[in-house]
Amino acid sequence: MSEYDYEALGLVAGLEIHQQLDTATKLFCACPTERREPEESSRTFSRYLHPTKSELGELDEAAVEESRVDREFEYLAFDTTCLVEEDDEPPHRIDDEALDVALQIAALLDMTAVDQAHVMRKIVVDGSNTSGFQRTALVGQDGEIETSEGPVGVEDLLLEEESAGRVEETAAGVRFSLDRLGIPLVEIGTKPDISSPAQAREAAERIGMLLRSTGSVKRGLGTIRQDVNVSIADGARVEIKGVQALDEIEEIVRLEVGRQVELLDIADELRRRDASVGDTQDVSAVFEDTDSGVIEGALSAGGHVTAVPLYGFDGLVGREIQPDRRLGTECSDHAKRHGAGGIFHTDELPAYGVTEDEVAALRDAVGAGPDDAVAIVADDPETAELAIEAVAERAETAIEGVPEETRDATPEGTTRYLRPLPGAARMYPETDVPPVELDPTDVDLPELLTEKVERYQGDYDLDAGLAEQVAYGRRMPLFESVVEAGVDATFAAGVLEGTLTELRRDDVPVERLTDDHLREVLLLVEDGDLAKEGVEQVLSTLAENPDLSADEAVEEAGLAGVSEAEVREAVSEVVERNAEQVESEGMGAFSALMGECMGALRGKADGEIVSDVLREEIGKRT
Known part of the structure; x- marks a missing residue:
């Protein structure tokens, strides 16, 4: 897919950055914020969730669609899980430490803090919160960051509770872990000022740097997530959820622009053909003697094959709109939301055991001609009916153009349908948590990571690359503490950013090394009790035997100093x-x-x- 003229297309994009805070306790209870392994769970309980009306008596469309899939949600509880997390007790007062960090972040983003933080409930019925809603509070507004392509406004900063961690799909629904639920989280939303994929990445990098500069955010996979809102002039706003890495943002924006361009072209062609979507119907009789394993399996289990004729769609259902994704894939995503395994369509048939004669019989059964396409679903009767109706609805929107929706990012940089865009009806006030007066006057601004890089180069004579590695690395606080204790800065930086990386490549389990291990080893070298040349061997010994002290590891490695x-x-x-x-x-x-x-x-x-x-x-x- 070639590069586009984004200005001519009218690209408009914005970011929502979700970052976990590294506080001692959760946002509305005193439980710790450390993550746990699922096997540490001590008990489980289950819930079924349903949408509720807002205070204006409205139902959110996204919540209604989510509730159409009947699922049981199972939760893994731990020895630290409390009644608030289980939704068996009202939330406590909002955590002061989390508020302080949120105010610091607001100041770094040049935002104006609100006078009072009012906690709201945001309806979420996908099982990720035991209560069926997420608590969130507005902290700051109207900020701005700079990029090489111009300023990007920051619309709002919210302090909210993290959702439960998704563990796995089960036969009945989904299993979640409660160790993550309630960890304080800031959500930062930019204004739609981003006009290129490169600017989207740069804006995300700038916000990420400011967040890490506080020293009060969690690090590691899953602790920060980026959502990207993308639209072009004749397209529609699409929210892309779950972008894990900064490296993915630029490609995701580029591919979403390409998807919208292709969908608009398909819509123009469908309108030229005067395309339409017919009525859904049962076509099981066409496949009574089929050799297709999927279809035969569904029918032998008492299922149906349902179909929808897509008049004027021939050749367009199979048209690629993103790498390895077609309009048919979009329709399949909607069918899967209702439990179906997917769809077959005539742009890809005969195939999968479906014969040419069966395709001809299928076309005859639904009244489809050579310029038309047909989509089918084979599953249990209820699933097949719901799924084919969802396919028909998606085909209808294909004639109109690009649908507004929430999509999920894939590892390949493409996206898949997730749910409709949420509306204002999903928010209503939280009556169990009182408003909190905010005082931004006592906020101390931290040294930015970009400023640390410059200081490390000037004060410690580190080269630019090593200075940046240390400043942006997870061991930065340890580096500063050991240098303050007298350890040579270049040596300390080399061990923390070079030696540990080399050991990891050699399959040494360096994740077992604590800051205390590393500090002790570096100080042994500084005191002359361990040669620099022995550091790698001592760290390897500690990684394999983390219960040892650094002195014991030196003895274990046979590296006791010589006179x-x-x-x-x-x-x-x-x-x-x-x-x-x-x-x-x-x-x-x-x-x-x-x-x-x-x-x-x-x-x-x-x-x-x-x-x-x-x-x-x-x-x-x-």
């Missing part, structure tokens, strides 16, 4: 063995002998000390 006399003795022996080379080459033999000396000492002595002694010993013989 200067022992160093001199080992070096002298090496020089003596290579006396002829020393006499003929002088200091030219240094490099070769240095390696032999370090091997003899097996990392027990600092390289600088060995180097000085070796030069001295060579000097005596020349």
Whole structure:
């Protein structure tokens, strides 16, 4: 798919950044915010959720569609799970630490804080919250960030509770874990000021940098998510959920623009053909003797084959709108929302065991001619009926153009249908949590990560690449603390950003190394109790045996320090063995002998000390 003229297409995009805060407790209870493994769960309970009306008596369309799929939601509870998380007790007062961090983020985004934070309920019936809604509060408005393509406005900043973690699909519905539910989360929404895929990525990178500059946000996979809103002039606003990595944003915007361009072209062609969607009907009789495993399996289990004629759609259902995704894929996504495994359509048939004769019989059964297409679903009667109706509805919108909807990002950078766009009817006031007065005057602004990079280069003489790695890395606070304790900055940065990476590539389980492990090892080197050359081996030992102290790991690795006399003795022996080379080459033999000396000492002595002694010993013989 080629690059587009985004200005001519009228591309408009905005971002919603969701970032977990690294606070001691959750937003509306005193439970810890540490993540747990599902196998640590001590008990489970289940719920069925249904949409409720807003205070104006309205039902949200997205919630209604979600509730059409009857599912049981199972929740994994832990020894730290409380009644608030189970929705068996009202929420407590909003967490002060989370409010302080949210105000700091608002200040970094040049936003105006609201006078009072009022908690609202946002209806969510996909099972991700035990209560059927998510609590959220507006904290700041009207901010701005700078990008190389111009400023991007920041419309609002919300402080809300994180949803439960999705564990897996079950036969009855979905299983969630409650360890994540209630972790404080900020949602940052930009204005629709973004006009290119590159600017979308740059804006997200800038906001991410500001968030990490606070030192109070969680790091790692799943702790930050980006939603992207994209539209073009003749298209429609589409919200793309669940973009995990910054690297994906640019490609996702580009491919969504391409999808909307293709859908608009398909709509123009459908209107030229005077296309329409016919009535759905049961066509099971066509496939009584089919060799298709999918269809035969459904029929033998008492299911039906339902069909919808798509008049004027021939060749367009199979047209690609994103890499490996077609208009037929869009229709299939809607069918899957109602439990079907997918659809077949005549642009791809005969195939999958369906014969040419069956395709002809299918066309006759629904009155479809050569310019028409037919889509079918084979499943249990109820699922087949609901799914084919969903396909018909999606085909109707294909004639109109691009539908407004919420879509889910895929690992390939494409998107799939998720649900309709939510409306205002999903929000109503939370009556169990009182408003909170906000005071932004006491907010202290942190040093930005970009400023840290410059400081590390100036104060510690780190090169630009290493300075950026350290400043943006997860071990940045540890780096600053050990440097303050006297550890050489270049050495500390090299260990934290270089040695650990090399060990990870060698399959050493470095994730077991704590900050305390690393601090102890670095201080042993600073105090002269461990040679720099032994650090890698000691860290490997600690990673395999994390219960050891750094001193014990040194002993375990056989790297207890040697005295200067022992160093001199080992070096002298090496020089003596290579006396002829020393006499003929002088200091030219240094490099070769240095390696032999370090091997003899097996990392027990600092390289600088060995180097000085070796030069001295060579000097005596020349």
